[in-house]
Amino acid sequence: MAMASTLYFFAILLFYYLNLFSVNANSYREFLQMGQSVRTSDTVVSYGGNYKLGFFTRDRDNSTKYYVGIWFKKVPNDKVVWVANRDYAFQTSSAFLTIQPDGNIAIRDGQMMYLVTNVPNSSYSTYATLLDSGNLVLLNNSNKRILWQSFNNPTDTLLPGMTIGHTDTGYNLSLTSWTSADDPATGPYTLQFNFGSVSLTVNKGSNVLWIDGNSNLSIQTVFNRAVLEQNIYKDYFSLPIYSNSRFVLDVSGDLKYEGWSEKSKRWLSIQSSKCGTNNSCGVFSICNPRDHDPCQCLEGFEPFDTDSWGKGDRSAGCVRLKNLSCNTTDGFVRFFSVELPPNHANLMLNSQAQCNHTCSTNCSCLAFAYDLFAVNCMLWNEEVLTLKNISTDNQDADKNKPIYFLKVAASDILTTSNVTNAANRHGNRKRNLILIVILTSFLILLILLGLFVYRTRKQSKKGDDLLNFEVGMSMKVNKDSDKGTKVKRKEVKLPLFSFVSVSAATNNFADTNKLGEGGFGPVYKGKLLNGDEVAVKRLSKRSGQGWEELRNEALLIAKLQHNNLVRLLGCCIERDEKMLIYEFMANTSLDCFLFDAEKREMLDWGTRVRIIEGIAQGLLYLHQYSRFRIIHRDLKASNILLDTNMNPKISDFGMARIFSENVLQANTNRIVGTYGYMSPEYAMEGVFSIKSDVFSFGVLLLEIISGKKNTGFYQTNSFDLLGYAWDLWTNNSGVDLIDSKLDDISNKHLVTKYVNIGLLCVQQSPEDRPTMSDVVSMIGNDTASLPSPKPPAFQNVRGTESSSLSGSTRENISVNVVTNSIVEAR
Known part of the structure; x- marks a missing residue:
């Protein structure tokens, strides 16, 4: 038995070495299996073609030294961002990179061997893959568990998704400069992250040469903005995985912050530590x-x-x-x-x-x-x-x-x-000089432009859309199908996530990660390699909504920047998959708290006022201060997301519409929305404007104050919250609308003020309702007298929670990003 086992072992070993030297291919696509080798003339290319792994040389003192490294593929002779054997060069071109029978990655040359990884010997097989982020990963072949990754062994470059500092896996990571431009050996300068002062420092030995000064968060340098935009978990620092930037610690100790320019196809130096801070x-x-x-x-x-x-x-x-x-x-x-x-x-x-x-x-x-x-x-x-x-x-x-x-x-x-x-x-x-070149080449440019326009018009719509996602999404000049307005072309740069990274973040879209499902499809919670938590909105193949709806929402929200609007981090358009990746909201949506008997107690008066103010500020931005006037059209409690600090963020822009500056309202023949929040002119006539959103805000404000749904049953002359609030108001009892769960209000007159504002917003006629600018002004002024409201809309309508309107949709479930809203293509 022992003899058989020994023979079997030597047979496997013989097969391994025979296969090792019989591989003739000079390029691998993403994977390196056991028994394969990468010779000095071979390369491994990541799935999306961003990075290459292979041997490189640096000539010095008339001798050639071979190193294994990773570099950015899209730029010829670009900087090597990671080196496997920086302090142990191989001297001949017969060296090769391989995965040994014990599962470890090694560089060999005759009897010489350098272990790149040091995973404990085991019986399972392994394979290596180069990710599109530039991360070389060694995995268990059976359960796909990561055993080792180059991101945990950085050299002089910090890529998106890499970390510096103390990680959960026990590593204390830092960048170390090269010795010289031709020698990748460990140099004298290091970049470290100090969690106590929340700062990056460049050191030479025990001497601190530069500090980013982030302990004073008001100092908004480029470096500080990079720190603020990334997420700090525990005691490490990382660039967002979706950012097109990197940090490089130069041989002189200068820390450079570089950004990728898609237009010029090169890395641009945005800032360096030479100027320091403070x-x-x-x-x-x-x-x-x-x-x-x-x-x-x-x-x-x-x-x-x-x-x-x-x-x-x-x-x-x-x-x-x-x-x-x-x-x-x-x-x-x-x-x-x-x-x-x-x-x-x-x-x-x-x-x-x-x-x-x-x-x-x-x-x-x-x-x-x-x-x-x-x-x-x-x-x-x-x-x-x-x-x-x-x-x-x-x-x-x-x-x-x-x-x-x-x-x-x-x-x-x-x-x-x-x-x-x-x-x-x-x-x-x-x-x-550029101007002269442009003038002398004007005729040629006109010809090329004509050819481009001709070819573009012959492309299929879907192909055009996919191209837009690949090179930066763009809002086309389009005409609304229901008497809308034309919108000028505007470039929207939206980061792309690979399907592999999204799948890994959501644990292969596991049911345990599923947050809910709406008309668009399921929504999953995900965690990126750098620790960022995200919400992944995945288009279902059976969804009544589709590519146009996803594209419209992405194009619109990608250009919006406000603290009270949910942030779109990027998208994934790959392998017939269409997904949007949003920031994750830890406290889900407002309706989960507001309409739950137990959770509602967590919404004290101060929190409710802050939520009302935040929603008002977000709507004011959409109506007045964003690049386009935007009508949300589906404002409701389930579309208000709450972050860790219970700050509100407006979400779900699938039904939103863009107006030009000189257009005040539009018509539609297809009424879509959520019963109880739609204004009367929209529900009955299909007319919508900024005053439609004001009406929805008024309903939402009264719901937040009372803790009651507008479509509930109230034992008064009306069957909805608006009528109930009006009855109390006309009897000088507006303060009685306050939620019974609230017992911490010292100034009861503030309740009356908010009821007054809410009733002003839900008046029957759009002309009587205030603008959001007026609303924000009224909220911020505790002394000004407010006008008396007229009766609210729908006072002649009888209905219950089961009522519905023709063409409207009911909300199904509140999840982190999605509700079951019918989306209309713009």
Whole structure:
């Protein structure tokens, strides 16, 4: 028996080595099985074609050394992002990478062997796969369990999904620089994450050379924004898996933050640690990390201490050459693509012109910037800390950044009116050259454009849609089927998730991960490799809704940015699968609390007021401050999601419609929505406008106050909540609408105010209802007197919870993202 076992072992070993040297293919697709080898001329390519694994060389001292590494495939000779044997080079081209009989990945060359992995020897077989994220993973062949991954053994590059710091698996991970540009051996610089101060640090031995300063969360550098956008779990840091960026620790100790430009097909340097943080060049200065001497005074300023400045001490900063006159003759110099200093005040103003006027008429105001997306006017009334140049040479990315306006004396405007910042001067000659090339090539471009338009029109609609998802989704000019309006074309960049990553995140769409199911299909809870929890909305093949509905919702919500709107993280269009990936809301939806006898007690008065205010702010953004006027059309308790802190986020934009600025309402022949929340003009005539959403908000407000559904039974002259509230109001008993579960209200008059606002919103005529701007103003003013409401809608309608309207749909189940709403293509 022992002899048979020995012979069997040697037979397997012989087969392994024979198979090892008989593989002739020079490229593998994603997988490396036991018995296969990757020679110095071979490569393994990830499933989506993002990354390659193979041997690379660095010539130095007339000798060639072979290393195994991973690099970005889409750029020729791009940086190697991971090295398997950085401190142990192989000297000959006969080296090969393989999976040994004990299941470990190793590099061999004759009798020499280097173990890449050190998984304990076992009886099961293994295989390796290169993921599209750049992660090399070793798995158990039987149960697909991950035994080892390169993301837990980083070198000098942090990719999306990788972590730095202490992980759940016991690793303490950090980046380490190469020794030189030609030598990947372990260098002297490390990038570490300090959870105590929530900061990244670059170290050389025990010396801290750079710290990102994130312990002060008001410092919004590019690095800090990267920290804030990622999720910190326990005590490690990671970039979001869906981001198109990376950190690279250079051989000089400079930490570079790079972003991928799909337009120019290359990695662009967005920022580096050369400028540091915390006012590195002093006040009234600008830091350009691309310059050898990064610190310069702003236009119209000079060093406060010339001697110290020349010796490299910039802490004193700069001072004005000419004082401001504090009148309308002072003007502003524009700075493009700069990171804004943190010490500013914020005002909610409707336009950049209003922001400009506010600063111009204020003697103490030194500078301003206007954030169009946040509708935020930022004013600097103190010293201006160091500006940082963050130009990326990517005009699409730079044009969305707020422009910084610095106040200067009138005489300085004549000499600096065309100045943006130091980095922009370097780009003037380049832009002039580009302009000449464009003019001389104009005829050729017209011909190419004509050919492109001709070919595009002949493409099938589905093919066009898939292409849009691959290169960045776009809102086409389209006409609403029901007397809608045309919408200008707008590019929407939406991150793509691979099916493999989504499947892994949801445990292969396990029933235990299923949150619920709506008209679109099932929704699953998922957890990405970096720890992010997500909600995956998966289109069912049997769904009455389809590709157009998914596309419409994705195109619309991808462009919305507000704290009270659910955030779309990306999509997956692969293998006949169509999915949307949203941020996960830990407390599901409002109706799960509001209409549950036990959970309702968790909604105290302060929480309910915060939820009402958040919903109002989200709707105001949709109606007035987003790039397009958006009508939600399905606002209800089940479409209000709650995060960990019970903050509300409006979700489910499948029925939403876009209006242009000069259109106030539209008609539809197909009534869709949820009974109890639809306005009378929409339910009866198919007319909808922003006042339709105001009506739904009023119903929702009264439900939040009372803890009762609008479609419930009430023993008064009316059978719905609106009639019940009206009866109480006319009897001067509006305060009695308050939920009986609430016993913590000290100011009863506040209840009356909210009942008043709710009844104003649900009046019969749209003209009588306030706008959301009016509603937000009324909510924020505790002293102003409010107008008396007219009777609410549907007072002549009798119905119960089982009532329905022609063409309407009833809500089935509240899940994290989806409700059973009928979606209408725009």
